[in-house]
Amino acid sequence: MIIVTTEFVPGKEVKELKGFVKGSTVQSKHIGKDLLAGLKTIVGGEIKDYTDMMTEARKIAIGRMVEDAKKMGANAVIGVRLETSSVMANASEIIAYGTAVYVE
Template identity: 85%
Template sequence: MIIVTTDFVPGKEVKELKGFVRGSTVQSKHVGKDILAGLKTIVGGEIKAYSEMMNEARQKAIGRMVEDAKGKGANAIITVRLETSNVMANASEIIAYGTAVYVE
């Protein structure tokens, strides 16, 4: 699956639009790690537990978007975007979305 943020795939021609595709996940960390992350905010620096959580969430969302595109017969996704939002305390949603296409 080709995934690009542009509205075209360099060197390929879009033969067919397959439609909007998306994938999302809502992630939260274990309360113990959340307490340690809270302590880290006092001294500053990267909160690795949250960086790892968000990276895992992005990969899941992209994977689900790819599955949606495959189900529509696409071999590429153009204009891909990632967004995040808080859905509740200590939980974030990541959504990946784009336009599924068939390219040659």
């Protein structure tokens, strides 16, 4: 599966537009890690546990978007975007979306 943020795939021609595809996941913070992260905000720096959590969430969301595209018979997703939002206290949603196409 080709995944690009552009509206075209370099060197390929879009033969068929399949439609909108998306994938998402909601990840919650671990209470123990949340306490340690709170301490980290005092001294500054990267909160590695949250970075890892969000990296994994992006992989899951993109994987679900790809599965959606495969069901439509697509071999590429163009115009891919990622967004995140807070859905409740201590939980964030990651959504990946784009346009499924068939390219040659």
